[in-house]
Amino acid sequence: MKSFFKNIILGQFNYLAAVALILIGLYAVTYKRSFLKKIIGLTIFQTAIILFFISIGYKVGASAPVIPHGKGHEFQNFLFQNPLPQVLMLTAIVVGVAVTGLALALLEKIYDEYGSIEENEILEQLRKDDA
Amino acid sequence: MFKVSRLLVILLLLIFGFFLVSGIGELPLFGNPSNPVHKQAGNYYLEHAEIEMESPNVVTAVLADYRAVDTLLETTVVLLAGFAVMLVLFSTGNISKFEEVVNSSYILKISTKLLIPPVQLFALYVLAHGHHSPGGGFQCGVILGSSLILQALVFGVKETLNKYPPKRIINVAIFGVLIFYSIGLICFIQGGNFLDYSQLQSILSTTESHTRSLGILFVEIGVSLTVMSVIYLMYIFLITKGEVNN
Amino acid sequence: MFCVYYILIPLIVFLLTFVMLKVKYSGAFFNIVGSLSLIFLLFSSQFKLSTISIIEFLPNASLAFATSNFSFIFATLVAFLWFVTVIYSMGYLRTLDDKKENKFFMFFAISIFSALGVAFSSNLFTMYLFYELLTISTFPLVSHYQDSQAVSSGRKYVLFILGSSICLLLPALILLYSFTGTLEFDQAQLVANNVPRQMFLIIVLMFLFGFAKSALMPFHFWLPGAMVAPTPVSALLHAVAVVKVGVFCLYKVFYHTLGFENFYHLPYFKNVLIIISSVTVILSSIIAINQDGLKKRLAYSTISQLGYIILGIVLFSQTALLGASLHIVSHAFSKITLFFCAGAIYVVTHKKYISELKGLGYKMPITFSCFLIGSLGIIGFPFTGGFISKWQLLKGSLEAGQPLVFCIFLLGSFIAALYLLPVIFTAYQKNPNFEEASISEAPIYCLIPIIITASMSIMIFFCNDFLIEVLRVK
Amino acid sequence: MPERISILIILIPFIGALLFPLLKHNIAKYLSLIVSMLILFLAIFIFSNILNNNPFEYNLGGWKRDVGVAFWFNKFNLIFCIVLSSIYLLTQIFFIPHYHIIYGKKLTKFLSLQALFFMSCFGLILTADIFNLYVFLEISALSSYALIALGKGRAYVASLRYLILGSVGASLYLLGVGFLFAKFGTLNIFELQSIVQNQVLGRSTFVSLVLIILGLLLKMGQFPFYIWLPEAYEHSPTSVSTFMAPISTKVSAFLLFKVLLGVFSISQIKNLLPESTFFVHLATVSIFYFGAISIRQNCLKKMLLCVLLAEISYLTGSFWILSKSSLSAFSFHIISDSLMIFAGFVCIAAIEYLNKSSQFKDLKGIGRKMPFTTMCFILALLSLIGLPPMCGFFSKFYIILGAFKEQHFLFGASLLFSSLMLVIATYKLIPILFFEDYKKIASSRDVPLRMKFVLACSILSLFFVGIFSGSLMKLIS
Known part of the structure; x- marks a missing residue:
């Protein structure tokens, strides 16, 4: 058991941090009533996944994947970080921005329409309209 | 979502967390260079990017050439967000209704006048040097967008709107994606697969690796235009609640 | 190749009537032409056997048609009665000046189409396709008058038949297919060796109750409800086409698919089946006795006669099976005569209840004499078709070693007499207030079919050897 | 070329x-x-x-x-x-x-x-690249949020709730891809398959499998995570829900099929996820639940949405039986179901075009006023119930066949139950459409010819897929 913890705590600390952030984000999305807090929770959740991906491609003691000019030939790959997760996460960041932008625009419209951004208040008003 | 007691939510999340941690235990150790993750594509990119594309910054190489489709789709996501925000906040009100008080002092105005051009110049530098140093289309677009927002903040939204009307800016965004798309289309017409920059060699008449790096540059220009205009648009629409569409 | 032509004719009639929906009397005209050509085609084919497979849906479960002796007999029966009913309904609808006549004939043709489709289907899959199509195409006819009564009886009709076919027939079909891998008819050997014992019992019960059109007792409620439809519909469909299709499918499934030899080592199960169908025979005839509505009484008598046919099938003996198929033919003719007479009475006097028929016999002698012939046919009186089929059924029950069933058959005929003959007696009682009323005989269009079908039910008695020879199952 | x-x-x-x-x-x-x-x-x-x-x-x-x-x-x-x-x-x-x-x-x-x-x-x-799939997923999600938000007031709330649930689903999927990527290094489905084939799959692959399934179930709107679906497709404008309802759930169901069976083989999934029959029971419960609800609806659109939710559980149920025949039934059902739901929505759009509302109480005598449209709608409902010549029957037939072969009798029974409930729901409709104050409506004023053409095409496609289901199945399996 001890080796399991040593391996987990010391070796995979980044992943643990990512999991912690995921839990916080999901807690906010599921439990918090105000839509704004849900959107913030969503962004936390997405940043946690970005942390997770980046720590996958991390090499200890390696520098950024920019190969100095003309040195392409004598090259050792352990000197440079793995570029692939970073590219993927660039996409995920941009997608996160787009979704949050739309969510805020929707939130503004809902606020104009219902005067509140608390989910339960809005649902009450919807139920009243239905009746 | 639904009225569920806080304890139950925490309990569920803890179970989910424990489930994730048990998965992490099996993952290859963090940070050691011989992880399976690096063997497949990672090392190939590091070895070949500089040779094939003359772009030391491997991330830009992968971003704009190896996995160019992801970036193209990403820029469409940005464009889509711009469309969506315009559609959602679309209201046929007129700008006069939007009252706004601009009390930035004289010193502030002059200093921003001096500050904005170098910011935009730096953005272009970031774009041009995307190959050699960390940078590229997205970063340049964000810096350009922030310079526009700075102007709106300091000089007031109404004045910025006359200089950069949203009608024009959305066309700029579409034009950005069009650049990216048309480069891919030209490669397609030249006979290669979509987004295969080596086909541009006959047009640009330079070595194959140089054509690829030029291809990356054009693509980065398209991306930065779109990102700049969509960030600016989002800011404007969120501030004026859409009363700007006349 | 020919079996497809037989099926296509009603379809063409349906399409033509659909196209010419606005033209007055076009529906009747096309139906007559269609039925005549169908009868001519069937007689000219001299029972030449032919099969054709059109579309392959599943490995050996395809849309395929095949002709067999029994399907020929059934098809000619339906075609002939279709022709007769069209003439009758021209008279019936014209006197009631029904405006939706063309729509009526359109759905009439499509139901005949699906009935023939079932008759000529060469595997269980095609039979199920047309069985469902028949339900859908007869529903508009049942709710023809679109009043509140039509709604409630339509609901019963759809829920019982469609519900039972979806919840019982479809799973039985799929279970059979998952075990034996084929839906062809003669797969008794396959069923014997790879369907486990208790699954076989479940499948048999599902099939028995799945064909709700055969109006077995717990699933019979839709038939009295369907009497709300105009009489030609209840005459042809709910006395002949629809219910006989249900029994025809039972015959095909029990004899060809499941095969009689699989039941020999299940004596108790055979008794259960016999009990179920004999309960239907006796109970429904008892109910029929105290039904005052004439059509309701005839409906319950149909249920009990169908119980006869099912009983014949469930006895698992060759002669009983022969008796059952003969009974299908003879019952069709006599029951359709009764319904025609009921319709004629309704057309002339707008009376539906037997108690109101007092003294009508003198005014409508032909109708009631044919009614007498028909009811004798149902009872199984000598010189009528019913006698032949009942004779074979009795012989079959003795052959199968079931003396109790023998008594049930006789009891059933006796009760049939109890609920049919009083109608004649009430008709010929003296009734003063009918004397001067200007009630004349039924219109000519209704009379001719009544006479034809009554004479046919007698004619069967005299030339039954042809029928027996064709229907004797090899 | x-x-x-x-x-x-x-x-x-x-x-x-x-x-x-x-x-x-x-x-x-x-x-x-x-x-x-x-x-x-x-x-x-x-x-x-x-x-x-x-x-x-x-x-x-x-x-x-x-x-x-x-x-x-x-x-x-x-x-x-x-x-x-x-x-x-x-x-x-x-x-x-x-x-x-x-x-x-x-x-x-x-x-x-x-x-x-x-x-x-x-x-x-x-696409054959699981990360590229995530980007396409985000584009389809973002465009559906924006399209739903085109509706009136309530559409914004529906779109926002769909946005939150959809993004959580997509991020869970991305996390699952992350686990796979960390373990095997490549992002292409076929490369992954060649690596995974001869490897003993450990706990992290199990976690990635569960995450991908959770994410896609959320996007599909399967039973526990379906809260967003009825509101989203009900309050969005008809022209949007007509093309989005039949497609978006089916595509995410197809993704489940493509990612899971592209990377892992059936036996690997079975021993990685032993309690996969849990999903079949989940589907059975949800089919019974939605079948029972579909009777009590008093609006055509709500009824069709209940049927749509039940059809999604057909997909999950027949997928998780994980046998050869039920998987080909799964793919055939994707095709036939998207056509059927599309036909249903087009008929509702046609009815709402003239009648302004699809509540039952406003539909009195529509049968006389719009005979062609109501006939098409009845045919679409009959196909959903599972009447033979149309594709609904064959897809139900294949699914139940796959279920019975694997002894999942309860799942098969639930399918039959839901079609029985639909028979009752349809029968509740027929008196309203055809019998009530039928006489009062003099002339029939039906939808313009162009809409009739679309209705006819959608109904004919049901017959076409039904009749040629045999050859279609050979193509699929």
Whole structure:
């Protein structure tokens, strides 16, 4: 058991941090009533996944994947970080921005329409309209 | 979502967390260079990017050439967000209704006048040097967008709107994606697969690796235009609640 | 190749009537032409056997048609009665000046189409396709008058038949297919060796109750409800086409698919089946006795006669099976005569209840004499078709070693007499207030079919050897 | 040559989406019609090309698949693309003349969002790279949030809730991809399959499997996570829900099939996820639940949405039986169900076009007023119930067959129960449509010819898929 913890705590600390952030984000999305807090929770959740991906491609003691000019030939790959997760996460960041932008625009419209951004208040008003 | 007691939510999340941690235990150790993750594509990119594309910054190489489709789709996501925000906040009100008080002092105005051009110049530098140093289309677009927002903040939204009307800016965004798309289309017409920059060699008449790096540059220009205009648009629409569409 | 032509004719009639929906009397005209050509085609084919497979849906479960002796007999029966009913309904609808006549004939043709489709289907899959199509195409006819009564009886009709076919027939079909891998008819050997014992019992019960059109007792409620439809519909469909299709499918499934030899080592199960169908025979005839509505009484008598046919099938003996198929033919003719007479009475006097028929016999002698012939046919009186089929059924029950069933058959005929003959007696009682009323005989269009079908039910008695020879199952 | 052309199926809607906002309204309208026509012919051309030679791969940017992104064109993908493009064309034909009434100045943006939605659906079906799949997933999600938000007041709340749940689903999927990527290093489905084949799969692969399943179930709207679906498709404008409802859930169901069975083999999934029958029981419960609800609805659209939710559980149920026959039943059901739900929604759109509301109480005597439309709607409902000549029957037949072969009798029974409930629900409808104050309505004023053409096409497609289901199944399995 001890080796399991040593391996987990010391070796995979980044992943643990990512999991912690995921839990916080999901807690906010599921439990918090105000839509704004849900959107913030969503962004936390997405940043946690970005942390997770980046720590996958991390090499200890390696520098950024920019190969100095003309040195392409004598090259050792352990000197440079793995570029692939970073590219993927660039996409995920941009997608996160787009979704949050739309969510805020929707939130503004809902606020104009219902005067509140608390989910339960809005649902009450919807139920009243239905009746 | 639904009225569920806080304890139950925490309990569920803890179970989910424990489930994730048990998965992490099996993952290859963090940070050691011989992880399976690096063997497949990672090392190939590091070895070949500089040779094939003359772009030391491997991330830009992968971003704009190896996995160019992801970036193209990403820029469409940005464009889509711009469309969506315009559609959602679309209201046929007129700008006069939007009252706004601009009390930035004289010193502030002059200093921003001096500050904005170098910011935009730096953005272009970031774009041009995307190959050699960390940078590229997205970063340049964000810096350009922030310079526009700075102007709106300091000089007031109404004045910025006359200089950069949203009608024009959305066309700029579409034009950005069009650049990216048309480069891919030209490669397609030249006979290669979509987004295969080596086909541009006959047009640009330079070595194959140089054509690829030029291809990356054009693509980065398209991306930065779109990102700049969509960030600016989002800011404007969120501030004026859409009363700007006349 | 020919079996497809037989099926296509009603379809063409349906399409033509659909196209010419606005033209007055076009529906009747096309139906007559269609039925005549169908009868001519069937007689000219001299029972030449032919099969054709059109579309392959599943490995050996395809849309395929095949002709067999029994399907020929059934098809000619339906075609002939279709022709007769069209003439009758021209008279019936014209006197009631029904405006939706063309729509009526359109759905009439499509139901005949699906009935023939079932008759000529060469595997269980095609039979199920047309069985469902028949339900859908007869529903508009049942709710023809679109009043509140039509709604409630339509609901019963759809829920019982469609519900039972979806919840019982479809799973039985799929279970059979998952075990034996084929839906062809003669797969008794396959069923014997790879369907486990208790699954076989479940499948048999599902099939028995799945064909709700055969109006077995717990699933019979839709038939009295369907009497709300105009009489030609209840005459042809709910006395002949629809219910006989249900029994025809039972015959095909029990004899060809499941095969009689699989039941020999299940004596108790055979008794259960016999009990179920004999309960239907006796109970429904008892109910029929105290039904005052004439059509309701005839409906319950149909249920009990169908119980006869099912009983014949469930006895698992060759002669009983022969008796059952003969009974299908003879019952069709006599029951359709009764319904025609009921319709004629309704057309002339707008009376539906037997108690109101007092003294009508003198005014409508032909109708009631044919009614007498028909009811004798149902009872199984000598010189009528019913006698032949009942004779074979009795012989079959003795052959199968079931003396109790023998008594049930006789009891059933006796009760049939109890609920049919009083109608004649009430008709010929003296009734003063009918004397001067200007009630004349039924219109000519209704009379001719009544006479034809009554004479046919007698004619069967005299030339039954042809029928027996064709229907004797090899 | 034809292999190279096949990428156009993504490029044409893409260029359309970019050009529409730059054009005037009525030019953009008819251009989008031409675009949808082009895609349909292209899909049929590629499909006929694939028929006679084997499926092929398209490497984008000329890079091999372990380095770059690759698309995969095989028979079933193309059949699904043909169904999607025909739905795209039919919605265009149906709604074009009165787009400007509904959307006014927002029209060109709506057209490009619609084109992007269909482009992302084609991308989702064709891509063979699991991260690229995530990007397409986000595009289809973002465009559906925006399209739903086009509706009136309540649509914003529905769109926001859909946004939150959809993004959580997509991020869970991305986390699952992260685990796979960390363990095996590559992002291409076929590369992953070659690596995973001869490896003992540990706990992290199990975690990634569960995460991907959770994410896609959320996007599919399967039983526990379906809260967003009824509101989203009910309050969005009819012209949006007509093309989005049949497609978006089916595409995410197809993704489940593609990712899971592309990477792992059936036996690997079985021993990785022993309690996979849990999903079948979950599907059974949800089918019983939605079957019971569909009776109590008092609006056509709500009834059809209950049927849609039940049909999704058919998909999960028949997928998780994980046997050869039930998987081919799964793929056939995707095709037939998207056509059936589309036919249903088109009929409702036609009814609402003239009758302004699809509540039961406002539908009195519609049978006389709009005979053709009601007849098509009844036929669509009959196909959903499972009447033989139409495709609903065959898809139910194959699913129940697959279920009975694997002794999942309760799942088969639930399917029959739900069609029985639909019979009752339909029968509740027939007196209202045909019998009540039928006499009072003098003349029949039906939808214009163009809508009739679309209705006829959608119903004929049901018959067509039904009759040729045999050959379709041979193509699929």
